[in-house]
Amino acid sequence: MKSLTSFARFVVFGGGTGVLSSLTVPLLAVLMPWTLSNALVTAASTVLCTELHARYTFRTGRRAGLRRHWQSAGSAAAAYAATSVAVFTLHTFQPTPGMLTEQLVYLSASGLAGTGRFVILRLFVFATGTDHETAKTAKAANTAKTAKAATATAIVRPRRTPVPAAGLTAGLSPS
Numbered sequence: 001m002k003s004l005t006s007f008a009r010f011v012v013f014g015g016g017t018g019v020l021s022s023l024t025v026p027l028l029a030v031l032m033p034w035t036l037s038n039a040l041v042t043a044a045s046t047v048l049c050t051e052l053h054a055r056y057t058f059r060t061g062r063r064a065g066l067r068r069h070w071q072s073a074g075s076a077a078a079a080y081a082a083t084s085v086a087v088f089t090l091h092t093f094q095p096t097p098g099m100l101t102e103q104l105v106y107l108s109a110s111g112l113a114g115t116g117r118f119v120i121l122r123l124f125v126f127a128t129g130t131d132h133e134t135a136k137t138a139k140a141a142n143t144a145k146t147a148k149a150a151t152a153t154a155i156v157r158p159r160r161t162p163v164p165a166a167g168l169t170a171g172l173s174p175s
Contacts, residue, residue: 003122006057010118013052021045046076058126071125078120079113 021041028037050072054064086109
C-alpha cells in the first residue's frame, strides 16, 4: 500500500511538473531557440521534481542533495532517451504518422519510462537505509528493539520470602 501511495504522489508531482513544463517551453521559445528553451525547462523541472520526490513522494524528510540530483537526472535522461527512441522508431516504420498516433506512442513510452523511473528512484535513489545517517538510526532502533524484546521475554521469578513454620502450620490445621 505504501508503494501505491508513493506512486500516486510520483504521478501527481511528476505529471504536474510535466504539464507546467510543456506550457513553459513554447513561451520561452519565443525568446530563444526551442532546443535551448527545452533544455532549460527540462533541467529546471528535473531539479524541482527531485526536491518534490525527496520531500513528499518518498518522504525522506530532507532535501535531495547533490548525489540524488545527479542520480535523478540520470534516470530522467534515460526516460528522455526511451521516449525519443519510441518516436524515432514510429517515424522509421511510418514516415508520416498522424498526430494522434504520434501522441499515443509518445505517451505510452512516457508512461512506461515514468514507471521505470519510479522503480529506479524508489529502489536506488531514495531507498531508505542507504545513507550513513539513516543506517545509524536504523541500527540504533534495531538495537533498542532487541533490548526491549530481551526484556519482554525474560522470565520474572517471584521473590521468595521465608514463611515461619508456625504460621504455615497454623494456616493448615483445622480449627
